Amino acid sequence: MLFDDLLLITPIKKALKDEGYVEPTPIQEAAIPNILEGKDFLGCAQTGTGKTAAFAIPILQTLCGKQKVIKGPKHIKALILAPTRELAIQTGESFESYGKYMNLTSTVIFGGVSQKKQTDALKDGVDILIATTGRLLDLMQQKFINLHHVEMFVLDEADRMLDMGFLRDVKKVIAQLPKVRQTMLFSATMPKEISKLVDFILIDPVKVAVTPVSSTIDLIDQAVYFVDKKNKKQLLIHILKDKSIKSALVFSRTKHGANKITKDLNNEGIEAQAIHGNKSQNARQLALNNFKSGLTRVLVATDIAARGIDVEELSHVINFDLPNIPETYVHRIGRTGRAGLGGVALSFCDAEEKQYLKDIEKVISKSIPVIEDHPYPASDVEVIPNKVEVKKTFNSRSHSNGYARRNGRNQGGRQQSRNTGSKR
Known part of the structure; x- marks a missing residue:
């Protein structure tokens, strides 16, 4: 299968061509069509399997299709939670790369730096927010962020969130999301705590496992x-x-x-x-x-x-x-x-x-x-x-x-x- 077979819109296909992408990885091939259909998605996939593109591409396409009917100031329509600053930054770079020919805005927020640049971007309005939990909760408490308009939510590297002790903060964020939304969860492993979270936040999800944790890359x-x-x-x-x-x-x-x-x-x-x-x-x-x-x-x-x-x-x-x-x-x-x-x-x-x-x-x-x-x-x-x-x-x-x-x-x-x- 080629990316051309996934019924992607022209701006995304053009951006993928710029990146040199031709064939989707297994997680992308499974995730993109199902997410575009509005289904909740559970991906058991390690870093390096192409999972960021697996959710970024359909999110961009879905939000682009809704731009014509939504008017007024921009609200956060998609939220991606990442466990570390580095992963949040790289995810933000992916959204910029895949969405560079689209009129959608995204920003990344994380702790350890001054919040001013981040709050300025939020005041201007963004469609897509990529965040670490600590800074997100902090800015929510300061009233810089509300999540009432979020339509698509991604919890990335959920097992790492658990390892780092962030699961309680994740649940605090989820409690502020609209009940009606599309949710995607990606995790390399599925410990009991994550399985319970899956049952709690996903509704009849499509489940795909790629490169299970018990196997290593043959190369x-x-x-x-x-x-x-x-x-x-x-x-x-x-x-x-x-x-x-x-x-x-x-x-x-x-x-x-x-x-x-x-x-x-x-x-x-x-x-x-x-x-x-x-x-x-x-x-x-x-x-x-x-x-x-x-x-x-x-x-x-x-x-x-x-x-x-x-x-x-x-x-x-x-x-x-x-x-x-x-x-x-x-x-x-x-x-x-x-x-x-x-x-x-x-x-x-x-x-x-x-x-x-x-x-x-x-x-x-x-x-x-x-x-x-x-x-x-x-x-x-x-x-x-x-x-x-x-x-x-x-x-x-x-x-x-x-x-x-x-x-x-x-x-x-x-x-x-x-x-x-x-x-x-």
């Missing part, structure tokens, strides 16, 4: 290093000395750890910046922009700060600390392998993290190959048969051509798969 080469905790820093530096690693997103369990890793890398001449909750919004956005543009080769992040980061052609994800929640591992490595491209996910495992590794392998239903040939082997690791050679993991030619051969793909096929709507 990602995964490997693990057993290493003593004290030697993780040196192993990371050793790995990043390989110039074939064009970009790397390194995950730290803590904010302090992210700062320390960044400092150690910079001391070794490896360009790195950190992104976490203690950084100001401007500092976080600058670090993200530098990473996207290639000015910074390594971005060191905590899980919450990294949620919503969408960087094309990210070559490597490195788990400096293994997460204690297996699903988090899947979210992390899903940052690479986007848009049909290959990627590499490397993990460091010390003695205290062995159980985390077992839990991860159980969730993804596969053993992660072990790299034993490296300068900092752990002092207490048993011999494990599924080892791989270092060169097979880091040689860029091996990853691109070798992996393509193993999966029956060629470079032309891979290039074709990039022309899809999975950019956002």
Whole structure:
């Protein structure tokens, strides 16, 4: 199927052509027609599957069709709730890109910055509001926002909202929405609390699951290093000395750890910046922009700060600390392998993290190959048969051509798969 087959209006088709979109991703193919029909929608989809376009495109088309009959001052007609500032900003950019040939206005509000610019935009009137819950509730209390005219509501990354403790705030927002509305909820996982919320806010929804959390993207080469905790820093530096690693997103369990890793890398001449909750919004956005543009080769992040980061052609994800929640591992490595491209996910495992590794392998239903040939082997690791050679993991030619051969793909096929709507 092509985007041309989805009965989209000309302004949107023109914008999608500008973006290089040709074929919709599975979540887009399922969501767009159903949302255009006015149905509630439940999408179980991870970041990187193209879910932002899956709801942004039909929202823009639906609101555009109603412009002719609605007169008077602009009211907020569509509300999108995002868990983080970064994801809110990127969602706003998507709406601007897909709606650039339409006379619809949108704005993004989030905390951590002065509210004046945001309130000025709200006073002028907006059709579409993308918001984080804290700033939204704050501006609602100050009477800058009312949600009485909202017709379309999106709760994005609902499980992350739960993880970050925002579910109570989400319910406060929902209580202010009109009872009659169209609701869309997207979540990578479906814990009990989210399932209860689904039953509460969605009416007879269309349900679609894409890339379940128990599976990882096939194009990602995964490997693990057993290493003593004290030697993780040196192993990371050793790995990043390989110039074939064009970009790397390194995950730290803590904010302090992210700062320390960044400092150690910079001391070794490896360009790195950190992104976490203690950084100001401007500092976080600058670090993200530098990473996207290639000015910074390594971005060191905590899980919450990294949620919503969408960087094309990210070559490597490195788990400096293994997460204690297996699903988090899947979210992390899903940052690479986007848009049909290959990627590499490397993990460091010390003695205290062995159980985390077992839990991860159980969730993804596969053993992660072990790299034993490296300068900092752990002092207490048993011999494990599924080892791989270092060169097979880091040689860029091996990853691109070798992996393509193993999966029956060629470079032309891979290039074709990039022309899809999975950019956002």
